[in-house]
Amino acid sequence: MGAGAALAVSPAWTSASAAVTASGKATPAFYRHKIGDIEVTQLSDGTAQFPLADNFVRNAPKADVQAALAEAHLPIDKATVFFNPMMLNTSGKLVLIDTGSGPGPSSAVGQLMANMNAAGVEGKTVDVVIISHFHPDHINGLRLADGSLAFPNAEIKVPAAEWTFWMNDENMAKAPDAVKGLFANARKVFDKMGDRITHYEMDKELAPGLTPFATPGHTPGHTSYALQSGAGKLIIQSDITNNPALFLRNPDWQVMYDMNPQQAVATRRAFFDRASADKTLIAGFHFPFPCLGYVEKDGANFRLSPATWQTTI
Amino acid sequence: MGAGAALAVSPAWTSASAAVTASGKATPAFYRHKIGDIEVTQLSDGTAQFPLADNFVRNAPKADVQAALAEAHLPIDKATVFFNPMMLNTSGKLVLIDTGSGPGPSSAVGQLMANMNAAGVEGKTVDVVIISHFHPDHINGLRLADGSLAFPNAEIKVPAAEWTFWMNDENMAKAPDAVKGLFANARKVFDKMGDRITHYEMDKELAPGLTPFATPGHTPGHTSYALQSGAGKLIIQSDITNNPALFLRNPDWQVMYDMNPQQAVATRRAFFDRASADKTLIAGFHFPFPCLGYVEKDGANFRLSPATWQTTI
Numbered sequence: 001m002g003a004g005a006a007l008a009v010s011p012a013w014t015s016a017s018a019a020v021t022a023s024g025k026a027t028p029a030f031y032r033h034k035i036g037d038i039e040v041t042q043l044s045d046g047t048a049q050f051p052l053a054d055n056f057v058r059n060a061p062k063a064d065v066q067a068a069l070a071e072a073h074l075p076i077d078k079a080t081v082f083f084n085p086m087m088l089n090t091s092g093k094l095v096l097i098d099t100g101s102g103p104g105p106s107s108a109v110g111q112l113m114a115n116m117n118a119a120g121v122e123g124k125t126v127d128v129v130i131i132s133h134f135h136p137d138h139i140n141g142l143r144l145a146d147g148s149l150a151f152p153n154a155e156i157k158v159p160a161a162e163w164t165f166w167m168n169d170e171n172m173a174k175a176p177d178a179v180k181g182l183f184a185n186a187r188k189v190f191d192k193m194g195d196r197i198t199h200y201e202m203d204k205e206l207a208p209g210l211t212p213f214a215t216p217g218h219t220p221g222h223t224s225y226a227l228q229s230g231a232g233k234l235i236i237q238s239d240i241t242n243n244p245a246l247f248l249r250n251p252d253w254q255v256m257y258d259m260n261p262q263q264a265v266a267t268r269r270a271f272f273d274r275a276s277a278d279k280t281l282i283a284g285f286h287f288p289f290p291c292l293g294y295v296e297k298d299g300a301n302f303r304l305s306p307a308t309w310q311t312t313i
Numbered sequence: 314m315g316a317g318a319a320l321a322v323s324p325a326w327t328s329a330s331a332a333v334t335a336s337g338k339a340t341p342a343f344y345r346h347k348i349g350d351i352e353v354t355q356l357s358d359g360t361a362q363f364p365l366a367d368n369f370v371r372n373a374p375k376a377d378v379q380a381a382l383a384e385a386h387l388p389i390d391k392a393t394v395f396f397n398p399m400m401l402n403t404s405g406k407l408v409l410i411d412t413g414s415g416p417g418p419s420s421a422v423g424q425l426m427a428n429m430n431a432a433g434v435e436g437k438t439v440d441v442v443i444i445s446h447f448h449p450d451h452i453n454g455l456r457l458a459d460g461s462l463a464f465p466n467a468e469i470k471v472p473a474a475e476w477t478f479w480m481n482d483e484n485m486a487k488a489p490d491a492v493k494g495l496f497a498n499a500r501k502v503f504d505k506m507g508d509r510i511t512h513y514e515m516d517k518e519l520a521p522g523l524t525p526f527a528t529p530g531h532t533p534g535h536t537s538y539a540l541q542s543g544a545g546k547l548i549i550q551s552d553i554t555n556n557p558a559l560f561l562r563n564p565d566w567q568v569m570y571d572m573n574p575q576q577a578v579a580t581r582r583a584f585f586d587r588a589s590a591d592k593t594l595i596a597g598f599h600f601p602f603p604c605l606g607y608v609e610k611d612g613a614n615f616r617l618s619p620a621t622w623q624t625t626i
Contacts (some may be wrong), residue, residue: 025345029547039337073592073618108625290623309603312339
């Protein structure tokens with residue numbers, strides 16, 4: 001055993017090795033798994049926490065919301081929102097679904113590019129970006145801090161219905177003031193992107209194995225996806241629910257971001273009824289990283305059973 | 314926007330970027346978080362899956378075990394066992410708790426050193442190794458494939474009660490044949506380690522913030538730990554339960570590895586009663602990575618609510 005075995009170590013914390021300083025850094029938040037032949041990487045854009053507004057849930061008493069947060073061991077005085085784009089390597093093409101908030105004033109979000117880099121991928125190697133809907137936390141990451149393109153070689157595929165809604169001047173004119181900013185933001189992000197933007201329709205394959213389907217309510221053109229390869233299947237729900245501790249546990253609750261709340265509730269209930277019956281693996285943009293789980297019925301409501309982390313792929 | 318904006322991208326998958334090959338590699342499984350001032354790193358040693366023996370759970374029908382596995386979305390024809398040592402950076406000292414199975418014939422386990430390296434730590438910088446009990450998946454990682462020490466500068470702290478039990482020749486002589494191998498293994502692993510091994514007692518601080526407490530049943534000297542720093546608290550349960558989908562959901566079930574099954578059940582029920590009442594964060598060596606969660610009462614049984622992944626520390 002050589003010299004190592006001869007080393008007498010005092011019990012009083014006097015090891016021969018130099019002290020290692022604490023890292024102080026969060027673990028890079030990327031997670032690879034496979035759906036059939038497709039390598040999937042879940043990527044965190046970070047977590048936002050902000051004071052819990054009385055209307056964060058439009059139609060539930062704040063005390064009930066806080067009880068649900070406590071049940072999930074989350075802070076009860078804050079809204080906690082997780083952001084998780086994801087990436088597919090399918091038929092040799094790198095496909096990114098949604099982009100996070102991009103570089104911003106807070107380091108709590110805008111972490112997509114760092115986590116993608118940690119996973120060994122640079123923005124310039126992304127071939128296709130698919131957008132689920134036009135809220136800022138899904139599209140603003142298309143641009144870097146200087147306004148240049150974060151994915152300069154990528155085609156950008158957007159839902160045709162979403163484009164039609166947000167680029168319509170009448171819709172913008174009649175929107176409430178709080179929503180007018182979202183119209184302006186979408187127009188700014190997509191400005192001068194020219195024919196790198198293409199519009200996609202529902203229920204037609206968008207990338208090998210990936211088929212979009214309409215889940216309106218959160219926004220008019222809000223889109224989810226079925227990913228299938230061999231026997232593997234994953235449903236990418238996008239924003240059918242925000243934080244599952246609130247809106248999957250209580251699908252009738254309306255998050256302030258749902259643009260048509262009644263339609264969003266109907267979409268949510270129909271989707272979760274099906275997902276729980278089918279026992280399909282679900283990815284949720286606003287689930288906690290690594291944002292994969294199974295929806296389980298719990299009386300009239302649901303719960304999320306997080307998927308087991310795979311240590312080999 | 315320069316040349317990038319001028320690049321016309323055909324919708325027919327003809328991006329300018331070279332195809333990126335799939336990584337084919339699992340994400341390094343380490344996860345950092347903080348308990349008060351102490352930086353804690355959960356580290357996976359991998360996951361084993363093997364045919365589900367009729368007596369994997371000694372006192373439950375196989376069909377019931379398979380139903381519990383199905384509820385957890387795990388394969389029902391296999392036992393799935395997760396292995397997760399962990400590391401503390403406390404007062405400038407690197408403390409490793411348990412070591413995994415070490416290099417072995419299967420790449421499914423023995424991943425500790427690779428994951429530790431990914432977290433920026435080499436074996437030689439570990440100052441202290443604390444062992445919870447003497448089963449091979451906790452001690453065999455003390456040695457590399459050539460038999461040399463994996464943590465050559467570390468003091469190795471073992472429970473005095475565990476040492477007394479396993480090093481007693483009478484206990485070995487009267488042990489069932491299946492258990493005799495465990496005695497031989499422990500003796501081989503600890504052979505010629507001399508005074509780098511020290512024996513610890515319960516309820517006395519073992520490292521800054523870390524206090525062991527006795528949780529016998531799984532083995533005679535099986536040890537758990539309370540980690541406390543400032544307002545932060547973590548209970549490291551070690552092997553009070555194996556796979557929580559089976560033995561936390563059904564605490565009366567006896568895994569074949571519990572050496573005194575009745576005592577293990579009593580220890581388990583008492584511990585989970587307390588953990589669910591206190592809502593304390595729990596780390597479990599055999600929980601799925603990152604092996605942190607909260608124990609919740611569910612009628613006469615319990616369930617594990619996995620902790621939320623923190624994207625900042």
